[in-house]
Amino acid sequence: MILKELIAAIYHKLQEPLPGKSAHLKLAPYRKSTFDLDFNKINPKLASTLLLLYQPGDKVKFVLIQRPDYSGTHGGQISFPGGKNEDGETLKETAIREAFEEIGIVKEKIQVIGELSQVYIPPSNFLISPFIAFLDENPRFIPEQKEVKQILEIDLDELLREDVIQEKEMVVGKNTDNPMKIKVPYMDLHHHTVWGATGVILSEFKDLIS
Numbered sequence: 001m002i003l004k005e006l007i008a009a010i011y012h013k014l015q016e017p018l019p020g021k022s023a024h025l026k027l028a029p030y031r032k033s034t035f036d037l038d039f040n041k042i043n044p045k046l047a048s049t050l051l052l053l054y055q056p057g058d059k060v061k062f063v064l065i066q067r068p069d070y071s072g073t074h075g076g077q078i079s080f081p082g083g084k085n086e087d088g089e090t091l092k093e094t095a096i097r098e099a100f101e102e103i104g105i106v107k108e109k110i111q112v113i114g115e116l117s118q119v120y121i122p123p124s125n126f127l128i129s130p131f132i133a134f135l136d137e138n139p140r141f142i143p144e145q146k147e148v149k150q151i152l153e154i155d156l157d158e159l160l161r162e163d164v165i166q167e168k169e170m171v172v173g174k175n176t177d178n179p180m181k182i183k184v185p186y187m188d189l190h191h192h193t194v195w196g197a198t199g200v201i202l203s204e205f206k207d208l209i210s
Contacts, residue, residue, distance in 0.1 A: 001156065003055040007113060007134055010209065014114040014132075019207035024119065026165060027199035029172065029184040034120040034127075044120060044127035048095035049082030049198075051116075051205060052105065053156070054135040060156040063139070064194065065102065066149040078152065078194045080201065081105075082128070091115075091129040099133075103151060104142025109135055116204050119197045123172075130201045154189050159206050164188060170195070 021035045052063050069076040083098040085091055092112055099105045116130040141151050158164065164187050172180045186195035187202060194202065 001060050003053060003060050003134060006053070006060060006156075006209065010113050010132060013208050018117050019204050020117045023204035023207040024117065024200050027185050027187070027195065027203040029182070029196055030122070032122075034118055037120055039120075039127065042120075042125065044125050046085040046091065046094075046129070047083055047126045048085060048091045048098065048129045048131060049080035049201065050095040050099045050110070051080055051130060051132045051201065052099060052110070052135065052139075053133070054137075054139055056138045061153050062156060062159075063103065063141070064152040064154060064189075064192075064198065065143070065147075066152065066192075067147070068149045076149075077196065077198070078189075078192055079198050080130070084126075092131055095129070095131040095133075102144050102147045103139075104144075105135070105139055109137070111136070116201060116208070119200050121197050128197055128201070130204075132205070152190065152192060158189050159187070159202060160210065164206075165203070168193075 021033045024033050054061055064078050065081060067077050067079060081099040081102045082095060085094045096107050096110050099110060100107050110133050112131050112133045114132055119128045121128065143151055165185055166188050167183055167185050169181055169183050172182055184195055186193050187199050
């Protein structure tokens with residue numbers, strides 16, 4: 001796959017209705033969808049993430065990060081670069097800023113293609129706006145040590161495997177006062193368990209480009 005051709009295909013696909021709910025439900029941990037919620041009642045906090053594509057060689061890749069272990073809802077999890085929206089910035093600007101702060105990608109080099117469906121995270125009451133972007137050059141990652149335990153470079157081919165979605169019992173909220181063991185769907189990407197909001201976003205992206 002060539003990145004230039006993929007970007008053109010994504011631009012085209014984003015003009016059509018997004019896979020949305022059907023894609024989300026494949027990876028939704030609680031088998032519930034963002035599309036079923038009334039946000040006037042929930043009043044969620046807003047945040048953005050960046051799905052960043054690049055091609056250092058023959059294969060197109062995207063970047064994920066592992067959060068450090070900490071006492072909180074998302075400690076140790078695999079995620080996209082991203083974070084909370086700040087006053088005075090658009091959600092797209094949030095995604096770009098967070099990519100710079102967390103993994104060191106120069107803002108001016110990030111070319112945003114478009115936006116996927118929003119994803120709600122019940123435990124932390126965040127509503128995530130996922131943006132797709134690309135780089136015309138090989139990235140030079142500079143992880144922010146307080147926010148990033150490690151950077152994971154994933155081949156896009158791995159996401160497109162037929163058996164990428166699996167299921168297993170996991171402890172949800174293990175770093176909180178109310179951990180629960182439930183069976184959840186996840187993606188097996190380079191031997192990493194990718195689930196929750198990150199899995200939901202990747203499920204829609206996979207359906208978009210398949």
